[in-house]
Amino acid sequence: MKNASRSRGITRRGLLKSAGSVTAAGLILPASYRKAMAEPRRGGTFRIGFGHGATSDTLNPALWDQAFVQVMGNSLHNYLTVIGPDGELEPELAESWEASSDAATWTFKLREGVTYHDGRDVVAEDVVASLNHHRGEDSGSAAAPIVEAITDIATDGDHVVIITLEAGDADFPFILSDYHLPILPAEDGRINFQNGIGCGPYMLESFEPGVECLMTRNPDYWKSDHAWFDRVELYAILDSAARQNALITGEVDVIDRPDLNTIHMLERAGANIISVSGTQHYTFAMDSRADPFTDNNVRLALKYGVNRQQLVDTVLSGFGVVGNDHPIGRSNRFHADDLEQREFDPDRARYHLEQAGLDSLTVDLSAADAAFSGAVDAAVLFSESAAEAGITINPVREPSDGYWSNVWMVKPFSAVYWGGRPTEDWMFSTAFAAGAAWNDGFWENDRFEELLRAARSELDEDLRREMYFEMQQIVRDEGSIVIPMFSDYVMATADNVMTPDQIGANTTLDGVRATERWWFA
Amino acid sequence: MAHVWRMIVQRLGLGLLTLFVVSVIIFGATELLPGDFAQAVLGQAATPEAVAAIRRELDLDQPVLVRYTNWLFGVLQGDFGTSLAQRGRPVSDMILSRLGNTFFLAIYAAAMAVPLALTLGILVALWRNSLFDRVANSTALSAISFPEFFVAYILIFVLAQGGYFPSMARMPASADLGEKLYRAFLPALTLTLVVTAHMMRMTRAAIINLLSSPYIEMARLKGMRPSRVIVHHALPNAIAPIANVVALNLAYLITGVVVVEVVFVYPGLGQLMVDSVSRRDIPVVQAIALIFAAAYVLLNLAADVISTLSNPRLMHRK
Numbered sequence: 001m002k003n004a005s006r007s008r009g010i011t012r013r014g015l016l017k018s019a020g021s022v023t024a025a026g027l028i029l030p031a032s033y034r035k036a037m038a039e040p041r042r043g044g045t046f047r048i049g050f051g052h053g054a055t056s057d058t059l060n061p062a063l064w065d066q067a068f069v070q071v072m073g074n075s076l077h078n079y080l081t082v083i084g085p086d087g088e089l090e091p092e093l094a095e096s097w098e099a100s101s102d103a104a105t106w107t108f109k110l111r112e113g114v115t116y117h118d119g120r121d122v123v124a125e126d127v128v129a130s131l132n133h134h135r136g137e138d139s140g141s142a143a144a145p146i147v148e149a150i151t152d153i154a155t156d157g158d159h160v161v162i163i164t165l166e167a168g169d170a171d172f173p174f175i176l177s178d179y180h181l182p183i184l185p186a187e188d189g190r191i192n193f194q195n196g197i198g199c200g201p202y203m204l205e206s207f208e209p210g211v212e213c214l215m216t217r218n219p220d221y222w223k224s225d226h227a228w229f230d231r232v233e234l235y236a237i238l239d240s241a242a243r244q245n246a247l248i249t250g251e252v253d254v255i256d257r258p259d260l261n262t263i264h265m266l267e268r269a270g271a272n273i274i275s276v277s278g279t280q281h282y283t284f285a286m287d288s289r290a291d292p293f294t295d296n297n298v299r300l301a302l303k304y305g306v307n308r309q310q311l312v313d314t315v316l317s318g319f320g321v322v323g324n325d326h327p328i329g330r331s332n333r334f335h336a337d338d339l340e341q342r343e344f345d346p347d348r349a350r351y352h353l354e355q356a357g358l359d360s361l362t363v364d365l366s367a368a369d370a371a372f373s374g375a376v377d378a379a380v381l382f383s384e385s386a387a388e389a390g391i392t393i394n395p396v397r398e399p400s401d402g403y404w405s406n407v408w409m410v411k412p413f414s415a416v417y418w419g420g421r422p423t424e425d426w427m428f429s430t431a432f433a434a435g436a437a438w439n440d441g442f443w444e445n446d447r448f449e450e451l452l453r454a455a456r457s458e459l460d461e462d463l464r465r466e467m468y469f470e471m472q473q474i475v476r477d478e479g480s481i482v483i484p485m486f487s488d489y490v491m492a493t494a495d496n497v498m499t500p501d502q503i504g505a506n507t508t509l510d511g512v513r514a515t516e517r518w519w520f521a
Numbered sequence: 522m523a524h525v526w527r528m529i530v531q532r533l534g535l536g537l538l539t540l541f542v543v544s545v546i547i548f549g550a551t552e553l554l555p556g557d558f559a560q561a562v563l564g565q566a567a568t569p570e571a572v573a574a575i576r577r578e579l580d581l582d583q584p585v586l587v588r589y590t591n592w593l594f595g596v597l598q599g600d601f602g603t604s605l606a607q608r609g610r611p612v613s614d615m616i617l618s619r620l621g622n623t624f625f626l627a628i629y630a631a632a633m634a635v636p637l638a639l640t641l642g643i644l645v646a647l648w649r650n651s652l653f654d655r656v657a658n659s660t661a662l663s664a665i666s667f668p669e670f671f672v673a674y675i676l677i678f679v680l681a682q683g684g685y686f687p688s689m690a691r692m693p694a695s696a697d698l699g700e701k702l703y704r705a706f707l708p709a710l711t712l713t714l715v716v717t718a719h720m721m722r723m724t725r726a727a728i729i730n731l732l733s734s735p736y737i738e739m740a741r742l743k744g745m746r747p748s749r750v751i752v753h754h755a756l757p758n759a760i761a762p763i764a765n766v767v768a769l770n771l772a773y774l775i776t777g778v779v780v781v782e783v784v785f786v787y788p789g790l791g792q793l794m795v796d797s798v799s800r801r802d803i804p805v806v807q808a809i810a811l812i813f814a815a816a817y818v819l820l821n822l823a824a825d826v827i828s829t830l831s832n833p834r835l836m837h838r839k
Contacts, residue, residue, distance in 0.1 A: 054606075054796050054799075054800065055606060055607075055615070055792075055793050055796040055797060055800070055802070055805075056561075056562055056605075056606030056607075056796065056797075056800040056802060057606075058606065058607060058608070060608075063562060063563070065564055065565075065566065137570070137574065138574050138577070138578070139571070139574060140559075140571050140572075140574035140575040140578060141571060142563055142566035142567075142571060144568065144570065144571055145568060206694070208618075208788065209606070209607060210788075210792070210793070210796055211691075211788045212691065235689070235691065235786065236786075237689070237786050238783060239783045239784055239786075241674060241784070242688070242689070242783070242784050242785065242786055245677050245681060245682070245688040245689075246688060246689050246786070248682060248688075249681050249682060249684075249687065249688045249689075251687060251688060251689040251691075252689075399555075401554070401555070401556075401799060402554070402555040402556040402560070402561070404560070404564045404565045404567060405555070405556040405560035405561070405567060406555050406556060408565065417565070437568040438565075438568075
């Protein structure tokens with residue numbers, strides 16, 4: 001995992017190089033950044049400006065999607081488990097857990113003495129209701145597929161929850177850290193999310209969807225060494241110039257998604273840039289059921305025909321790393337570091353075309369900026385580099401509106417955004433398992449399925465590592481997705497915002513926990 | 522006077538008909554857009570099961586005609602329905618605070634722009650073809666020729682980064698009028714710069730048109746001062762075209778300022794409308810469309826009433 005910060009006098013590229021050479025354990029920060037390690041202190045109003053937020057945002061966790069509501073959810077609520085800044089799973093409301101030997105039955109022991117903002121105790125019934133909110137025919141929850149494997153949730157007293165799965169899953173506690181699954185107070189077996197009451201570090205004062213969310217510190221929060229701010233204010237500032245201006249003029253303390261093209265101007269104005277390399281990646285999905293993508297040689301030709309470094313340098317302005325056609329990020333536990341990096345190689349691409357019995361290849365590539373910012377440019381660059389291998393890619397600019405319903409998984413070749421998942425199994429099960437709802441390559445592979453099932457219930461770590469390595473190789477060489485780049489999470493902060501020395505890489509804003517983990521100098 | 526009242530009633534009736542037609546068009550147009558609320562709100566996370574569940578819950582699986590009729594009956598009883606996105610939250614509740622913000626900004630900008638435009642219009646008519654006329658005209662024209670966001674960014678660069686005014690015009694509930702005026706100054710100034718030219722040039726043209734009429738010549742020959750000729754004799758007859766252009770610009774200030782709202786992060790109706798269209802939240806879209814249409818209808822009516830009142834030939838018909 002890499003964790004780098006920019007500051008005047010040190011170029012980002014040089015920093016990343018040195019960070020890379022000191023290897024994964026190394027946390028390299030410029031001297032000016034070391035003050036971040038000062039003791040946290042309490043106080044202040046922490047204001048974040050988001051590049052997200054819509055009037056359709058709600059307090060209903062089943063419909064949470066982007067960073068604004070994720071940070072709101074993680075500020076109002078607690079989860080059974082939480083992913084720590086180092087990527088390891090940490091207990092939160094669940095004090096401890098254990099699995100049956102087949103990893104299909106999980107027993108969670110809840111922390112005692114935790115209360116909601118209205119004084120009620122957090123009990124096992126709440127956990128049952130909170131998870132059931134996403135289960136069943138009528139849930140309409142975006143998280144339904146990830147809790148699909150749960151067959152039964154039972155309680156044993158007020159502080160023990162027993163969850164039974166349809167098959168073993170060694171990573172199941174990770175699933176419970178998903179931002180859709182906060183624990184809310186239950187009434188008659190159903191959660192009430194409308195009033196925003198939770199057991200998290202901040203209490204809801206007001207929420208105006210698409211505009212702002214104001215919160216005050218929960219004086220009874222059970223973690224005494226977290227949640228340093230007196231108040232937290234979240235603002236939706238969709239225009240990137242407005243967002244940068246808000247930071248420069250001191251209207252907010254942190255912004256996410258600064259415009260990468262003008263980031264040097266932000267730095268000149270005195271902002272700190274935080275850039276974390278995690279699991280977020282941008283892909284081009286090929287429908288393996290549709291000609292010509294049915295032939296793996298055609299897919300390989302396209303994978304060799306993309307100039308990855310060029311995409312990272314231009315589309316991501318250098319804030320990212322090249323991908324190796326599998327979805328496992330370098331911050332993941334079982335990332336196959338020694339798997340050979342696929343490079344841009346027009347000759348290999350031509351060779352695979354010949355193997356497929358083709359002289360030339362012409363395909364349409366659908367893209368829109370809804371897929372990821374710069375997707376249309378990326379498609380054009382892909383088309384330019386592939387042309388060197390005799391492949392004609394016609395970039396098709398699709399409407400951003402309705403992209404996920406009408407283009408993604410409908411058109412045979414399209415640009416896609418993936419936030420990534422904290423575990424290998426989760427990522428593979430979500431987007432590569434046969435028949436999975438978001439398997440956007442419509443890809444099936446027997447050996448891969450066998451390994452996926454075996455690794456999921458395997459508790460021996462070395463064996464799992466081996467299996468996940470092989471799966472990464474299979475996806476890289478036979479899969480139906482071109483994965484050219486992993487994009488960093490980039491944020492900009494005012495001078496007085498302090499962060500711990502390690503920042504979570506599982507998603508933006510310190511694993512959307514900045515309100516709990518950061519403080520003011 | 523009776524015929525003025527008759528006109529008002531007649532026009533209000535026609536206005537209601539207009540609103541009905543607008544609602545049909547908007548409903549039909551949102552129907553034509555690809556995707557519906559369930560798909561839009563779930564985005565990349567949409568699975569067929571989840572989409573179906575949300576459609577069932579919100580009655581989106583009903584035929585178009587049924588949904589429109591239900592909505593229309595609700596509106597006839599004064600119920601604009603509930604937002605699809607904020608389930609259970611009445612549309613009126615969602616719109617009210619935004620509406621207040623939109624009106625505040627529109628009135629603020631109008632209070633600066635209208636007196637400025639009329640004064641400048643009269644002055645440039647008075648001193649037409651002078652250096653003052655040329656400078657005022659070219660300044661106003663350049664302000665209107667730049668796109669709104671560009672004017673806004675320039676103002677932010679000079680006045681917000683200079684530390685004089687906030688770049689974000691958010692409105693804390695606790696703010697008093699003074700603070701609201703301070704916070705909303707930059708968006709109001711942007712809008713002022715954008716709308717002034719149109720009104721100023723119309724005022725100038727309307728007055729200059731009249732200056733060639735015989736009765737003005739008569740007034741001049743009597744030895745009247747040019748300022749008195751314009752203010753007392755030309756201006757009253759120029760009120761009709763000026764009222765029309767002012768109404769048009771006021772309507773624009775209410776309905777067309779989404780870009781300025783976005784740049785200054787001002788929570789007005791425009792932003793809500795754009796959001797609701799992209800999420801296919803039809804009850805909200807409909808309600809806002811009706812408000813916008815009503816603004817046009819009422820402002821045009823007001824302009825016509827003022828024109829009638831200002832015209833003795835229409836007031837004292839034989």
